Amino acid sequence: MDQTMLPDGQVEARVSAVDRGSYRILHNERELPAELSGRFSFLADSPLDLPGVGDRVSIQLYDSDSAAIIHSLQERRSFLRRRRAGQTVEYQLIAANIDIAFIVQSCHFDFNIRRLDRYLVMAADGGVEPVILLTKIDLVPAEELDRMIGAIRAAGITARIIPLSNQTGAGVDEFRTLLQPGTSCCLLGSSGVGKTTLINRLLGRELLETRQVSATGEGTHTTSRRQLIRLENGAMLIDTPGMRELGLLGASEGMEQGFEDIFELGADCRYSDCTHVQEPGCAVRQAVAAGSLSQARYDSYLKLKKESEYYEMSYAEKRKKDKEFGRFINNAMKQIKKK
Ligand SMILES: Nc1nc2c(ncn2[C@@H]2O[C@H](COP(=O)(O)OP(=O)(O)OP(=O)(O)O)[C@@H](O)[C@H]2O)c(=O)[nH]1
Ligand SMILES: [Mg+2]
Ligand SMILES: [Zn+2]
Numbered sequence: 001m002d003q004t005m006l007p008d009g010q011v012e013a014r015v016s017a018v019d020r021g022s023y024r025i026l027h028n029e030r031e032l033p034a035e036l037s038g039r040f041s042f043l044a045d046s047p048l049d050l051p052g053v054g055d056r057v058s059i060q061l062y063d064s065d066s067a068a069i070i071h072s073l074q075e076r077r078s079f080l081r082r083r084r085a086g087q088t089v090e091y092q093l094i095a096a097n098i099d100i101a102f103i104v105q106s107c108h109f110d111f112n113i114r115r116l117d118r119y120l121v122m123a124a125d126g127g128v129e130p131v132i133l134l135t136k137i138d139l140v141p142a143e144e145l146d147r148m149i150g151a152i153r154a155a156g157i158t159a160r161i162i163p164l165s166n167q168t169g170a171g172v173d174e175f176r177t178l179l180q181p182g183t184s185c186c187l188l189g190s191s192g193v194g195k196t197t198l199i200n201r202l203l204g205r206e207l208l209e210t211r212q213v214s215a216t217g218e219g220t221h222t223t224s225r226r227q228l229i230r231l232e233n234g235a236m237l238i239d240t241p242g243m244r245e246l247g248l249l250g251a252s253e254g255m256e257q258g259f260e261d262i263f264e265l266g267a268d269c270r271y272s273d274c275t276h277v278q279e280p281g282c283a284v285r286q287a288v289a290a291g292s293l294s295q296a297r298y299d300s301y302l303k304l305k306k307e308s309e310y311y312e313m314s315y316a317e318k319r320k321k322d323k324e325f326g327r328f329i330n331n332a333m334k335q336i337k338k339k
Contacts, residue, residue, distance in 0.1 A: 006058050007058070007071070009060055010058040010059060010060050010071055011027065011058065011059060011060075011061070012027075012056060012057070012058055012059075012074075013025040013026060013027040013034075013056070013057055013058075013059045013068065013070075014026045014027075014054065014055070014056055014057070014097075014228070014236075015051045015052065015053055015054065015055045015056075015057060015096075015228070016031055016053065016227065016228040016229075017053060017225060017226065017227045017228065018051070018052060018053060018225075018226070019225060021035075021036075022034075022035060023035060023036070023051060023070060025057065025059060025068060025070070026228065026230060027059065027061075027068070029230065032065075032066060032067055032068060033067050033068075034057075034059060034067065034068040034069065034070050035069060035070065036050075036051075036069075036070050037069050037070060037071050039071075040070060040071060040072065040073075047091065047092060047093065048081070048091055048093055049073070050073075050093075051070060051073050052079075052093035052094070052095065052096050052226075053093075053094075053095050053096070053226045053227065053228050053238055054095040054096040054097045054098060054184060054186070054228060054236075054238060055073055055074070055076065055096040055097065056073075056074040056096075056097060057070045057071075057072065057073055057074065058070075058071050058072050058074070059071065076096045076097060077096075077097045077127075078096070078097060078098050078099070078126050078127040078128045079093060079094075079095065079096045079097075079098070079126040079127070079128075080093075080094040080095045080096075080098055080101060080122060080123065080126050080128055080186055080188070081093050081094060081122070081125070081126060082094060082122060082243070094186065094188070094226065094240060095186045095226065095228075095238045095240070097184055098126070098128045098184050098185065098186045098238070099128070099129065099183045099184050099185060100128065100129050100130075100131055100178060100183065100184075100185045100186075101119070101122075101123040101128045101129070101130050101131070101185070101186050101188055102131050102132075102133050102175075102185055102186065102187045102188065102189075103116060103119040103120065103123070103130055103131070103132050103133065103159075103188050103189060104133045104135055104187055104188065104189030104190075104193045104194065104195050104198075105132070105133070105134055105135070105189055105190070105193060106134070106135045106136045106189075106190075106192070106193040106194060107134050107135065107136050107137055107139065107140045107144065107145055107148060107163075108136040108139040108140060110189075110190055110192075110193050111134070111148050113151055113152065113155050113157075113296075113300065114300065114303070115190075116132065116152065116155075116157065117155070117157070117258070117300050117304055118304070119188055119189075120157065120159065120258050121258040121304065122188075123258075124258040125258075128186075130159045131159060131160045131161075131162060131178065132152065132157075132159050132160065132161045132162070133161075133162050133163075133164060133175065133187075133189075133198075134148060134149070134161060134162070134163045134164070135164055135165065135166065135193055135194040135198070136165060136166075136167070136193070136194060137163045137164060137165045137170060137171070138165040138167040138168050138170070139167075145163055149161055149163070154294055154296050154297075155294070155296045155297055155300055156261065156293070156294055156296070156297030156300075162174050162175050164198075166194050166197045166198055166201055169201075172198070172201060172202075175198070176202065179202070179231060179233070179235040179237070180233075180235060181233045181234035181235055182234060182235070183235050183236070184228075184235070184236040184237075184238070185235065185236065185237050185238065186237075186238040186240065187199070187237065187238065187239055187240060188240055188243070189242060189243070190242045190243065191241070191242025191243075192242060193242070194210075195223070195239055195240070195242070196209065196210045196223050196239055197210045199229060199237055199239050202231060202237070203229070203231070209223070223239055223240065223241045223242070224241055225241065226238060226239065226240045226241070227239050258304075259301050259304075261293065261297070262276070262284055262293070262297075262298070262301050265283045265284045265287050265293065266283065266284055267283075268283035269281060269282050269283045269284065270282070276298075276301075276302075277302070284298065285298075
């Protein structure tokens with residue numbers, strides 16, 4: 001939304017933190033508390049309608065500009081979202097209007113290609129460019145790091161990889177070059193991989209809390225909420241708590257972008273609805289046989305597809321159940337009304 005198009009008395013701001021219905025926003029480089037207008041809360045009917053960290057909102061200042069009311073949410077340019085754990089299928093917004101998602105994995109006890117794939121799908125789903133950060137390289141021999149990078153490439157993942165150490169500072173400058181003024185970035189990854197440590201390093205001070213992890217590399221969660229931090233040059237960084245369980249996105253669009261190569265190959269399959277598993281004339285399996293598509297890449301595609309179908313299915317089943325239940329209630333109500 002153009003600033004000039006905002007209703008009288010309203011200005012633009014950016015949400016920097018959300019905590020159970022109360023918000024913090026950045027306006028003119030100042031952070032202040034804000035809450036939703038009554039009309040806004042009333043009209044929102046899904047969690048994704050509510051502002052999340054990184055969202056641009058129009059606000060009205062009050063109390064000598066020390067607090068604000070949020071009147072409306074501007075359209076999201078991009079987003080990172082995940083399925084909420086639990087019975088119902090709901091999406092949770094992780095961050096909005098993000099240019100780069102830094103997918104952080106530690107070389108020490110955390111490295112996992114499958115998980116990496118999921119984060120890549122999540123980024124593709126929301127239209128965010130992914131960059132992989134491999135942290136704690138000071139804790140593994142160089143060959144070990146090479147092996148991991150090799151494994152990532154062998155899985156067909158082409159995203160940029162930055163190996164770094166918060167301990168020695170290696171790779172930090174390369175990371176920093178991506179934080180141009182005006183860009184918004186988000187750090188994603190398991191607990192204890194060093195997301196907050198990296199941000200503190202950039203800030204040159206301990207703004208945010210970090211914690212020692214156990215010898216196995218497993219940490220308890222230290223960062224407990226998402227928070228947008230403004231760097232001196234104007235770049236924005238969002239720290240997130242480590243994700244224990246990365247709910248799958250169920251987003252076929254995300255699958256499509258995360259596996260563009262396979263979707264492109266699939267255009268040449270004999271059947272337009274080819275599942276690339278057993279159909280004759282499958283261009284994808286032909287590519288695997290010919291070696292132009294790696295077996296590992298193909299396997300992770302199938303694995304992820306299976307999972308997303310499972311989620312999709314349970315979603316459909318749930319809908320069906322809800323409908324049946326609704327019908328049952330309706331009929332019961334009719335019976336009662338007849339009497
Ligand atoms: N050796 C080594 N230790 C690191 C590195 N980066 C972070 N650490 C340590 O790892 C521990 C966890 O770091 P955090 O920054 O709190 O991890 P986090 O990803 O923010 O974790 P959550 O907030 O729980 O999601 C801390 O003790 C850091 O000092 C690194 O590159 N090398
Ligand atoms: Mg943290
Ligand atoms: Zn096929």
